[in-house]
Amino acid sequence: MTLPLRKPSAAQPAAASDPRTYFSAATLAKFDAQVAQYPDPKAALIPILHYAQEEKGWISRETCEVIATYLKMPAIRVWEVMTFYPMFHQEPVGRHVAWVCRNISCDLRGADEIVATFYKKCGIEPGETTADGKLTLKLAECLGGCAAAPMMDVDGIYHENLTPESVERLLDGLK
Ligand code: FES
16 A cells, blocks of 8 residues: 655655665665564564654654565555554654653652643643754653653653753753
């Protein structure tokens, strides 16, 4: 199945259908290394999506189609897997991405205040990106740091026992 292509955005130019021109040589080398580990290339889909997101910043429909071409599988299967996992961004995100945990332990210990601090400091609510493209705020389910609730993940680094003040300091330090 071929997914309908959306109008290319400024953030991500139109896809070439050839993976060898769409992705960088470095990213393709990572794809190839993953595929080499499995008897069925399709088993490498999730790590390939991670590498694709590292390069493109997010996963567009065009990117799914090119990955499908690379793995010789239907584009809809790539789309289904990509949209199942929240760590894959379906739209452009900021240079930094903050995931604030909203699950029970963090919620009981003030996750709402943490989210409110983002609005107070940066004017963004969950799902939004600052106008300057610096920061995207997302809500996460339990990130496994319950003992240090409330907590969040910023660019892959956990920040725990948060307070509005510590979040303000962290946001001030983001470049
Ligand atoms: S509930 Fe927030 S890390 Fe588990």
